[in-house]
Amino acid sequence: QFYQFPKDFWWGSASSATQMEGAAHEGGKGENIWDHWYKEEPNRFFDEVGPENTSNFYHQYKEDIQLMKELGHNSFRPSISWSRLIPTGDGEVNQEAVRFYRDAFQTMRENGIEPFINLYHFDMPMSMQEKGGWTSREVVEAYVRYAKICFEQFGDLVTKWFTHNEPVVPVEGQYLYGFHYPAELDFKKGVQAGFHAVLAGAKAVQAFRDGGYAGEIGVILNLTPSYPRSQHPEDLKAAHIADLFFNRSFLDPFVKGEFPEDLVKLLDEEGFTPEVLEGDLELIANNTVDLLGINYYQPRRIKAKENMPNLQAPFLPERFFDYFHEMHGRKMNKYRGWEIYEKGIYDILVNVRENYGNIPCFISENGMGVEDEGRFIDENGQIQDDYRIEFYKSHLKWVHKALEEGTNVKGYHVWTFIDNWSWLNAYKNRYGLISLDLNNNFKRTIKKSGEWYRSVSEQSGFE
Numbered sequence: 430q431f432y433q434f435p436k437d438f439w440w441g442s443a444s445s446a447t448q449m450e451g452a453a454h455e456g457g458k459g460e461n462i463w464d465h466w467y468k469e470e471p472n473r474f475f476d477e478v479g480p481e482n483t484s485n486f487y488h489q490y491k492e493d494i495q496l497m498k499e500l501g502h503n504s505f506r507p508s509i510s511w512s513r514l515i516p517t518g519d520g521e522v523n524q525e526a527v528r529f530y531r532d533a534f535q536t537m538r539e540n541g542i543e544p545f546i547n548l549y550h551f552d553m554p555m556s557m558q559e560k561g562g563w564t565s566r567e568v569v570e571a572y573v574r575y576a577k578i579c580f581e582q583f584g585d586l587v588t589k590w591f592t593h594n595e596p597v598v599p600v601e602g603q604y605l606y607g608f609h610y611p612a613e614l615d616f617k618k619g620v621q622a623g624f625h626a627v628l629a630g631a632k633a634v635q636a637f638r639d640g641g642y643a644g645e646i647g648v649i650l651n652l653t654p655s656y657p658r659s660q661h662p663e664d665l666k667a668a669h670i671a672d673l674f675f676n677r678s679f680l681d682p683f684v685k686g687e688f689p690e691d692l693v694k695l696l697d698e699e700g701f702t703p704e705v706l707e708g709d710l711e712l713i714a715n716n717t718v719d720l721l722g723i724n725y726y727q728p729r730r731i732k733a734k735e736n737m738p739n740l741q742a743p744f745l746p747e748r749f750f751d752y753f754h755e756m757h758g759r760k761m762n763k764y765r766g767w768e769i770y771e772k773g774i775y776d777i778l779v780n781v782r783e784n785y786g787n788i789p790c791f792i793s794e795n796g797m798g799v800e801d802e803g804r805f806i807d808e809n810g811q812i813q814d815d816y817r818i819e820f821y822k823s824h825l826k827w828v829h830k831a832l833e834e835g836t837n838v839k840g841y842h843v844w845t846f847i848d849n850w851s852w853l854n855a856y857k858n859r860y861g862l863i864s865l866d867l868n869n870n871f872k873r874t875i876k877k878s879g880e881w882y883r884s885v886s887e888q889s890g891f892e
């Protein structure tokens with residue numbers, strides 16, 4: 430069977446400023462939380478490879494954009510680094526950064542690649558984190574100013590904007606589980622940070638519309654369908670609560686303009702209601718997004734709590750449910766430790782169609798991280814990543830089914846274009862369509878999956 434997608438389907442990939450630009454201390458860039466954390470604790474996660482050691486887009490963007498063209502991309506989603514554009518977060522605009530981003534976006538356009546621009550991908554400027562990061566109202570205002578500056582400076586080159594990538598992840602990383610700086614485990618701060626991220630997003634949407642800029646503005650969310658172990662009411666309830674915390678906490682306000690009632694009630698009962706000022710909820714209600722990006726990697730398997738939660742431990746959503754990992758023949762990405770469940774992508778798309786007004790959406794990240802890919806290099810020096818082709822095909826078949834049934838899905842972006850630096854393990858897991866040789870002048874080599882992806886975008890489909 431040939432899986433045909435519309436001719437104008439968006440085929441491309443995604444990355445982020447911190448993970449691909451490099452030049453972490455060049456071009457007038459200010460420090461962000463990753464530069465800072467790496468300097469403080471180079472071995473915490475990063476194995477002495479910091480964000481100055483990425484795929485070097487800052488210096489090699491012209492070459493990379495040619496490669497995107499060669500792989501048939503019609504769109505690419507990088508992010509703008511807030512601390513590059515405004516080194517102190519809320520002060521002067523760095524003109525070198527303006528020139529760099531303008532030239533990169535212009536070059537993309539000239540090569541038929543639509544820039545999909547994300548404003549925030551985990552990279553809080555350090556000076557803003559010192560003011561409390563997302564927990565601070567002042568930082569919300571600084572973010573909105575930053576967003577407006579982006580619309581003004583780049584609005585003639587960009588028509589697809591995104592307020593955040595995966596806003597739940599900084600909440601988890603910074604305040605719940607400790608995998609982003611400042612790793613301060615405090616649920617109340619997490620709730621406040623999450624609320625502020627939603628508010629900041631809505632204010633950016635409002636500024637975009639008030640400014641009369643051309644194009645659309647959306648948000649990118651990582652959705653993890655929450656599957657109950659059984660139809661037993663206790664399991665269903667547990668899965669519902671996990672869904673509220675990890676998916677609906679951001680999906681509902683960004684798309685429907687309101688927080689789920691059950692979540693508000695639960696937070697209230699537990700004493701975690703955030704500070705909300707007069708007018709905030711109306712603003713959120715009136716400034717929902719035009720477009721939804723969906724990042725999908727893995728589902729959540731949920732069962733009712735089996736043992737009494739430890740009430741002395743810091744509060745976490747897991748007080749209400751347990752995970753279960755019995756695999757029953759399910760596939761595992763054994764390198765990344767994530768379950769591979771292709772149908773999850775379809776379930777998300779059906780949910781968006783049925784419960785979120787069939788808002789225009791696209792898959793904004795989907796990919797497979799693999800350790801030691803050097804094992805798969807053939808005699809011509811190319812990585813034969815047939816497993817990755819299989820991974821993409823098996824997900825795209827489900828996207829195709831949702832599309833045929835009427836979901837308003839407009840594109841597919843893989844994670845990622847070139848092997849890039851990762852937040853938690855630098856280069857251990859490789860995701861790229863193109864491999865990167867850090868020991869040989871950042872040499873780029875197209876993998877077998879990159880060639881396959883070119884044929885997919887050329888035909889807007891695959892067999």
Ligand code: BGP
Nearest residue numbers: 445594595798844851852853858
């Ligand atoms: C997503 C993020 C990306 C990326 C990806 C892969 O959640 O948006 O920035 O890193 O996950 O995850 P990892 O790099 O941790 O393997």
